[in-house]
Amino acid sequence: MTLTEGLTSMGTAAPETPVRAGRRGAGAWRFVVLGVLGVYFLVPIGASVWYTIRDRRNGGVTLGTYAEIPGAAGFADAFTRSLVLAGLTVVLVLVLMVPTVVLVNLRLPRLRTTVELLTLMPLVLPPIALVVGVRSVLSWAPDYFLNTPLAEAFFALQEPALPWILVFVYVVLALPFVYRALDAGVRGADLRTLTEAARNLGASWPRVIVSVVLPVLRTSVLNAAFLTLALVLGEFTVAAILGFETFPTWIVRISGSEPRLSVAVSVLSLLITWMLLLLISALDRRRGTKENS
């Protein structure tokens, strides 16, 4: 009982209720669980960090490997590309899904199951199946549509500097997470009454979305954005199979010749992800204190 309690509260990102003091022994169990999980997560991370900072020539520690990162060949390009892809994916998936979720909840509740199932597809279909399909279309279409604007469009999609095709595939891969995050937010608020109140006060539909829906859904929009960002920054399979260089594929490429550098970059990307997470929860908390003041 206490074990499950401890596990469930640790599984969630932010436990709503503090873990109860409970009966004798509960505290001890909590430390065991925390300890096991801590070892499970911290040992590999700690080992990676140690591997990157140990100075094998002179002994002691050095941050030399980290200093090499900015100047490493291809790093800046790959990292920037991944950030741009992530930003575009976040914008596109939100532009697509916020109105969809709002519309499904307010106007078309009968479509809820259908939309839910559709957004689940990327979880059911392995990404490898998706990407193999995409690859065949990409190799077949330019020939088929040769000398038409469509062929040009297919080439543009695969521009190595900014492969838009990845944005579209990532939007699909992000759907399950984004839909769930947004849907939870919509159900938590009485969005129907709020939008009707805003309409009644003279607000147009775009105004309702910007002034009422987005602020109410702020936390869930931030959550959806973060999940998408993390997904894109860590995605390897699709980018590798389609042959584009993104941050993860770059790490893998250099890991053969510069193992320490590649591990240092991985540790750094972990830190970046954590910082984004902290940033988002800080944004959320600032709103909370503002409301409670």
Next chain:
Amino acid sequence: MTAVSARSSGPADLRERPGVPIRLDGLTRRYGSVVALDGLDLDISGGELIALLGPSGCGKTTALRAIAGFDRPDGGRVLLDGRDITDVPANKRDMGMVFQAYSLFPNLTVAENVAFGLRVRRRAKSERAGRAGELLELVGLADRGDRYPHQLSGGQQQRVALARALAVAPQVLLLDEPLSALDAQVRVQLREEIRRIQLELGITTVFVTHDQAEALSVADRVGVLRAGRLEQVASPDELYERPATAFVAEFVGTMNRVPAILAGGEVQLLGTRRPVAGAAPPEGVVVALVRPEGLIVTADPAGSGRVVTRTFSGASTRVLVALADGVEVRVDLPSAVSGELTPGAAVTVRPAERPVLVAPPEPLPEMAEEARAGA
């Protein structure tokens, strides 16, 4: 208060506007096989507070939503000041609405909520702030402008919602059961306040409720709806004294159902004969509908009725009497003459000298449903 009335943008401009009439012309709305509105006709005069009253599912909220523009009727028209607004979108209708559910924007302060409609209309910031202050004063929350909705009680939230609805100086005020989520005490207080503000501003108001006491106490006229049609529209007094149908009679106020026989155009009731009021069902066994004050109870050692309980409420007292055939009736009488009517006392009960409403012996299906729901 003097400073408020001196300003040109204050609620004074609301007061100067004459109330605008509304006309519902054959409104029809179906949801699948359910008929929510069945050719509803209703004329609402300018400046009037009309209550739409009825059991759940009678179409009163659908009618209100059709006026507000949230629900498009399948047939019929909504006319505002003679202008057909059936196809005008909700955000262009110039109506203020207070909802049953709490509807304040959680991310905005109370003052920002009240000023929302003005912000949408691109009014200057100073005007918005001034106006929000005046309206918060009108609803007695002038000191809460910088709070957030979740820091207010339910009653306060509905006051703010009322201020927000009035801030844009709407032509019509729509109230969709605004009090039903509140405590009994707050409810009575707030309904009186709504009436005070409505009279002060002279704004045409439609008040939807399922609570007959609420409707009777604040409205100029009450429209009783049943299955998407109006049963009767009348002043509260007339509705109570002269209900047009058995449904209205039973829905409004307390009503005794006493078995009776209808023969030769007369009702044989409790050993007396009385003329029939209103439409009569087929002759034979019927149920007479009599108000508690429409019965006379007298102490009578030879009487077949027995007093069950006696409830004192100031000037009047209500006694519950079990008649010989097991039927129980409620009788109201002045407390001054009720001294002998203690529980167990033998009494006779007879109807007052006036025409009696009668209904078919079976209860109306809606009424049975309401009784089951405990309403």
